[in-house]
Amino acid sequence: MEHQDIIEIGQLLAKYAVSITRNDIDSLLEVFTPDGTYSAFGEVYPLAEFPALVEAAPKGLFMTATPLLDINGDEATGVQNLCFVEDATHHMRIGYYNDTYVRTEDGWRLRTRAMTFIRKSGAHDSGRPHSHAR
Template identity: 30%
Template sequence: MASLEQRIQRIEDELAIGQLRARYCHLLDDRDWPAFVELFTPDGVFQGLEAVRGHAALMEFFSQRVPKLAEDFWHFCTNGTVEIDGDTARGRITLEYLSATNGVSHVSAGHYDDVMVRQGGRWRFQSRVITFYYLAPLSQGWAGRPFPGR
């Protein structure tokens, strides 16, 4: 059985990882690129629309290319799971993503698969891989048709 100190450390790690994931959404939506990039390890990887590695590539991708893909966006993450093994953690978290592109509102959902590491006492993303389930104009609905009765 784990000691009290180990159990408290586990709780503190889970809370810190939850804060890391929340900051990711807030900093991304606020387009605070310097703070956002610091959420990743120096060789951190983001894989979504394309794969980028390292702070310089992350900065270029998010500050230059992402704003061209959407005029505005909002990220909502829930149902996070995490398995912690020392200074490494792996988990999945569900994503709802709302955006506006060329004046058209879009809705999408998916999940992130995360590998996080503790470096210098702070949890950071070593890799974050996004899988989208769908992306559709809001007017069409995610299945391409409105809910029944509408």
């Protein structure tokens, strides 16, 4: 595993967290490949639907941990813990992302990102259906 790859993927994921916290959709979309997807709420959303999904979601602070990465040439997988704090209430949601990455001409990008929520019961699931209209 190349040290530079670890740094670059880490910065990519930092851009994701900062961009979504600041509601900067253009920067957020830049971290994905054009065919990238986001999975949550029992659905897989193509990149074209991601802005509407983010718009419908609560706003707040996305705090992410250092990802656990498995890099194999120009592809990689990873898991990254998340703590989301809603701005209006300071209620928290916790969980983790399961990711796939690919090295592109523009550097590493997310190909897939799948959210798993950790419930108070200890259950791990993809969440309740979102208010995003498909």
